[in-house]
Amino acid sequence: MVMTKEEFKKELRQRLRENYAIEVEGAKPPELFNTLGALLKAKFSEDWRATWKDYLVGKQKQVYYFSIEFLPGKMLKSNLLNMGMLEMVREALAEMDIDLEELAEVERDMALGNGGLGRLASCFMDSLASCGLPGNGNGIRYDYGLFKQRFVDGYQVELPDEWLRSGNIWEIRRDSKAVDVRIGGHVYLKEVRKGRLKPVYENTRTLRAVPYDTGMVGYGNGVVNTLRLWSVEIPSSEEDRYQSIEGRRELEDLTAVLYPDDSNEKGRLTRLIQEYFFVSAGIQSIIRYYKRLNQPMTRLSEYVAIHINDTHPALCVPEMMRILMDEQNLSWKQAWDTTVKVMSYTNHTIMAEALEKWPIDLMKRTIPRMYQIIEEIDARYVASMREIHEHDLVERTRIIKDGQVHMAHLAIIGSYSTNGVAKLHSDLLKSVVLHDFYVIFPDRFNNKTNGIAQRRWSQLSNEPLSNVLNEAIGTSWRKNAADLKLLMNYQGDQQVLKKLAEAKKKNKQALAAYIKENTGIEVSTEAIFDVQIKRLHAYKRQLLNLLHIIKLYLDLKDNPEHPMQSRVFIFGAKAAPSYAYAKTIIKCINETANLINNDPDINGRLKIVFLPNYNVTLAEKIIPAADVSEQISLASKEASGTSNMKLMLNGAITIATLDGANVEIRNAVGDDNIFIFGLTEKEVYQYYENREYSSIRLYEENSVIQRVLNTFIDGTIPNILYEGREIFDSLIKYNDEYFLLRDFDSYVQAQEKINEAYANPKIWQKISLINTANAGRFSSDETVRRYAEDIWNIESKLSYSNKKG
Structure with missing residues (x-):
């Protein structure tokens, strides 16, 4: 794949002439992007062919x-990085008055x-x-x-x-x-010879x-x-x-x-x-x-x-059986033994209602x-x-x-391995969710904690941080993420801490500019960038985050001099089209944002930004700029989480329940470098068993909770007449399924500790460094x-x- 800059420029020009009959100087970004993409694909295609041939031979x-x-x-910069061509191509394009970032924006x-x-x-x-x-x-x-x-x-x-x-x-x-794939119709079995049945298909669609x-x-x-x-x-x-x-x-x-x-x-x-x-x-x-x-x-x-x-792919089990028996003439026993030895299954959910059934x-x-x-x-x-x-x-x-046909049961019975995706998750599968199967197949269960492709989430999305790491600990971490641990040697080095802070500031400035351009909202880069980015689901508790924001707003209304660091709360989340309650939460967040962002009494000390159309590219803009990582699902509900790992890698400090991989992040960084709050999974299951949880009692006994919840129904938050009542009823009338009110005070206290830590830049920067230094264990390289x-x-x-x- 080795090319010089001159060879690259020559080939790019030649391909533009052949494909578009234009010169570089007259080419627009879409034409340049397609030409560059085709050039790269041609370069790695020989390795692609050779890889496949090696596997076969x-x-x-x-x-x-x-x-x-x-x-x-997006794959343009990822492919350039992995091919070892990123810097060369960036420089070559710059010499041709072309901005690589502009071409990357073309890609969907x-x-x-x-x-x-x-x-x-x-x-x-x-x-x-x-x-x-x-x-x-x-x-x-x-x-x-x-x-x-x-x-x-x-x-x-x-x-x-x-x-x-x-x-x-x-x-x-x-x-x-x-x-060809056949569906529908009618299928019956016909004996073709003694002991051998073959399916006969009628009126199927192909x-x-x-x-x-x-x-x-x-x-x-x-x-x-x-x-x-x-x-x-x-x-x-x-x-x-x-x-x-x-x-x-x-x-x-x-x-x-x-x-x-x-x-x-x-x-x-x-x-x-x-x-x-x-x-x-x-x-x-x-x-x-x-x-x-x-x-x-x-x-x-x-x-x-x-x-x-x-x-979703659990039908692999019966489809393999079909092919082995119906088309390859294996007996049932031969086909079943072969199928089970081939299949393995990852479970991704704690919640029984999320296990697919047909x-x-x-x-x-x-x-x-x-x-x-x-x-x-x-x-x-x-x-x-x-x-x-x-x-x-x-x-x-x-x-x-x-x-019903229970697809998780099919996947477990038809495979030789079932794994969870974080230690807590795997333990809960064995002890609660899939305990019956663990009794029957104890040797099949194991844990494989999730990981992230750290090349994309550091080298590509956070070049300012990556450059500081290169200077401090060398470049071996780029190939072996475990070497990020070398950064621990610099937790007292004020020069390195300062450079890490400068890299964070640069990323915050870039995100602030993006927010201004796309939403019109101006945010201060001196404020804490507090980020929650994930699917909008009740168990992930974006609503708990909102309740705390409303508390801060009320505190500031009572006392504009209230001692708190300025905050920008950043959300990114999609609700499933048919998930009405999740859409209600989105509406309430957006209307609260309109209220707070436009209230002159707040003087810009509190802002909410809900960035629409959250996707990988948007995550690559948000994550490097984050100061705080919100991982606040009810303990026992999140299988693992991976945004927690991405944010940690980029120096964000986690506020979390002991849920999913948060437990392992806490073990990696130590209790002093993460802000833990809320019920444990054991306490959650105790509530399930004794049925003593009463949200209305919490509401009646806690004046702060009462005041915050009343904003949903008393007109404080405008334009949520129906949505506000739905939220209020879900928490009070229907007894708060995900225990937001039970965890509220603990969450507020953890947020106050974050406020105190951020007020001391040296302490904050050291905690941030420790998080980045210990993120190597969550590399997907190690997971696979x-x-x-x-x-x-x-x-x-x-x-x-x-x-x-």
């Missing part, structure tokens, strides 16, 4: 990571995910390639992203996110790799699954893995069926949007078909590849690992062969377990019950290495090649 075991979400963000975020699940999957793709590990992604090529969020009169409005409008320079369409491949470029190692995303098309054999515009639109909708609204029958049907579509297409392509190795199907697990990322009738109508196989898996599981375990335990863990060793049994390409040699 060496018959190296590969993992296939099935996820309904991938959220890569690959809007293939909603939040942490999709971002984690993309971090893993980056880390698998960067660690030289043979790993592939498998998902859906959505035509539209989740949605583009706008605020109108304080309300969230969802607009189409047409991220593919100008194409995607990084992908390659592979028609020759297309496969979908054509076309793969689009994107190269995942490893950091400085020449490895390029593949993210394969599937798009639906009409097969030529089915053209007659789709004569009408409505019929074509119905088919095209199958890969139109992530998470179609499942509050209605049509949305649920679309979502189930989506899940089967990408699972079936992906497993068919894996089997086609495996056949090239000329190995028996019963040895599949020696060469292939399939990872089920949350329950009505039996819907599954029978939509994917009848899948239901037949699941029914048989369930029957055989029950029969085998009743010989060992008591009746009620087996009944609680079966796959089909209460008129643990998956590779403990679960997937795959080896780095380099070490495997050396061993073979």
